[in-house]
Amino acid sequence: MNLLTFSGLFTRALRWPALLGLALACVAALANFGLLFLSGWLLAGAACAGAAGLAAQQAFNMMLPATGVRFFATLRIVTRYLERLVTHDASLRLTGHLRVWTYTKLAPLAPARLTDTRGGDLLSRFVSDTDRVGQFYTETVIPFARAILCGLVFALISGIILKNSGYALALGVLICILPVSLGVGLLSAPRLRALTTQRGDFQAELADTLAGLGEYLTLGAADARIQALDAQQKTLQRTERYLAGLESGARSLITFIGLLTTLSVVMLAVQAFHQGMLSAAEIPMLALGCLAAFDVAQPLPAACQAFTRARIAAERLDAACSATPCVPAPATPAPALHTPLDLTVRDLSFHYPNSQTPILHHASFTIRQGERVALVGASGLGKSSLISLLTRFYPYQEGEITFGGQDLRLFSTEDLAKTISVAAQNFHLFNGTIRDTLHLADPTADDAHLHGILRTVQLDEFVQQAPHKLDTLIGDEGMALSGGQARRLVLAQALLRNTPWLILDEPTEGLDQKTEYALMQGLLSARPDATILCITHRRTLIPFMDRTLTLADGQICPAEEVP
Numbered sequence: 001m002n003l004l005t006f007s008g009l010f011t012r013a014l015r016w017p018a019l020l021g022l023a024l025a026c027v028a029a030l031a032n033f034g035l036l037f038l039s040g041w042l043l044a045g046a047a048c049a050g051a052a053g054l055a056a057q058q059a060f061n062m063m064l065p066a067t068g069v070r071f072f073a074t075l076r077i078v079t080r081y082l083e084r085l086v087t088h089d090a091s092l093r094l095t096g097h098l099r100v101w102t103y104t105k106l107a108p109l110a111p112a113r114l115t116d117t118r119g120g121d122l123l124s125r126f127v128s129d130t131d132r133v134g135q136f137y138t139e140t141v142i143p144f145a146r147a148i149l150c151g152l153v154f155a156l157i158s159g160i161i162l163k164n165s166g167y168a169l170a171l172g173v174l175i176c177i178l179p180v181s182l183g184v185g186l187l188s189a190p191r192l193r194a195l196t197t198q199r200g201d202f203q204a205e206l207a208d209t210l211a212g213l214g215e216y217l218t219l220g221a222a223d224a225r226i227q228a229l230d231a232q233q234k235t236l237q238r239t240e241r242y243l244a245g246l247e248s249g250a251r252s253l254i255t256f257i258g259l260l261t262t263l264s265v266v267m268l269a270v271q272a273f274h275q276g277m278l279s280a281a282e283i284p285m286l287a288l289g290c291l292a293a294f295d296v297a298q299p300l301p302a303a304c305q306a307f308t309r310a311r312i313a314a315e316r317l318d319a320a321c322s323a324t325p326c327v328p329a330p331a332t333p334a335p336a337l338h339t340p341l342d343l344t345v346r347d348l349s350f351h352y353p354n355s356q357t358p359i360l361h362h363a364s365f366t367i368r369q370g371e372r373v374a375l376v377g378a379s380g381l382g383k384s385s386l387i388s389l390l391t392r393f394y395p396y397q398e399g400e401i402t403f404g405g406q407d408l409r410l411f412s413t414e415d416l417a418k419t420i421s422v423a424a425q426n427f428h429l430f431n432g433t434i435r436d437t438l439h440l441a442d443p444t445a446d447d448a449h450l451h452g453i454l455r456t457v458q459l460d461e462f463v464q465q466a467p468h469k470l471d472t473l474i475g476d477e478g479m480a481l482s483g484g485q486a487r488r489l490v491l492a493q494a495l496l497r498n499t500p501w502l503i504l505d506e507p508t509e510g511l512d513q514k515t516e517y518a519l520m521q522g523l524l525s526a527r528p529d530a531t532i533l534c535i536t537h538r539r540t541l542i543p544f545m546d547r548t549l550t551l552a553d554g555q556i557c558p559a560e561e562v563p
């Protein structure tokens, strides 16, 4: 997604609030200009009338400019408030749209296309980059549009009173918009790009460090890690200082240009006064109006930097979101599931997209619905990889996988989820309560059902004794649980989903033999009709299965046929 596409999203979603925000920003700037413009006239007019004697004082009508000053002062306050309200609301809503858009693009990429992306970097893209693009409207569009539109109007108003002062004002504002602000944009661009990379790296490193802090401490590597982060932080600060210096330098230059323009407007006004073309009261009016006009140019250097930041953020989002899913969901999914839901794998060959090492090589096997099958094989040969193929996380290069005679690739994501539950070896548990964790699998399950499932996986006693029972917090990745407890909670999630197929990857790892036996007994009596594929290294599980398949040399065959 580039900024242009983003603008399309923006105009469709928030066209009217965006235009209203711009209109309010312009009215606020015009009110500010009008306030100073009239104040100058009021003060100078009153002073001149005072100096000219009683008759002139009585002839000078204070009411009109004083009312104008009050009007513009009130208008400025009200429109500035409303402008902030409307523009920030539009910007936040835009960020919201962008985050939803980013999520819908990223979600189908998981896990295969995201394995090379660091978690912290992805988070930074999801949060900071969407923020930056969302703020493009308030931080770039509004300042530039306001400077151009109001600059023209200010020059026009000044020009009506004194033609040359209008030209001088237009020239001054133009210099601020073009060479000064755009110069800052050009000079900032390489550093902003470097800053984005540095910040992404820093956030990724920081996220990794926090996630693995325990390991760093036990390995005695925490100090070195902190020093590395400190060095990164200092590099970041140096780049930020340079950019802030550039921006404040440009703002000072704009102030200087504003003063020079005001000086030239005063000189032109004095000349016109001597020629009798202007009254004395109009000189400070033009001068103060000119100073006020440059207020709209002040935010432009920051707006240029914000533009580059938004552009880089849009490029980063584009890079993260434009990848096509490794296994795209079918354009027209198969209409319904056919029973029996037999699994047939025919001539299957597979290697990971980032590697040429074959994991499966023309493998074939069948599992009938209702069977319980153990899959064994030496470590690292590809048992868990087979699960990734059955859940469509990775594409296979040759062969065919069918469920109920229907190609797996034609299943809708929903139908696939209704067919298979997986208790994976490398699972992820979200921080939350035991109840939250189980409700992820079945949000409608009541407490009695949850306790029943927990009994099946031999975890109910632990939950009953926990201080807050089902409301006990399990911590990040189930840190507050033992490895075996966390694994059984994942198994409970799989059982709660009540799918016809259960795929269990080392379900009893970390359990003592007694608990393992009780768990398997409970599981089989709770789901007597389920088709089970159980990957295991434990011989003690084999008696619970109907038969055993062995994975060796990329082939999967019945254990008794293994040479």
Ligand SMILES: Nc1ncnc2c1ncn2[C@@H]1O[C@H](COP(=O)(O)OP(=O)(O)OP(=O)(O)O)[C@@H](O)[C@H]1O
Pocket: 115, 352, 354, 355, 359, 377, 378, 379, 380, 381, 382, 383, 384, 385, 386, 425
């Ligand atoms: N995402 C990946 N990208 C590239 N290679 C991978 C990926 N995941 C696993 N592998 C490789 O694929 C091979 C098979 O891994 P897999 O986890 O399927 O083995 P396994 O038989 O389940 O092992 P274990 O019994 O130890 O769990 C390994 O050599 C592993 O390094």
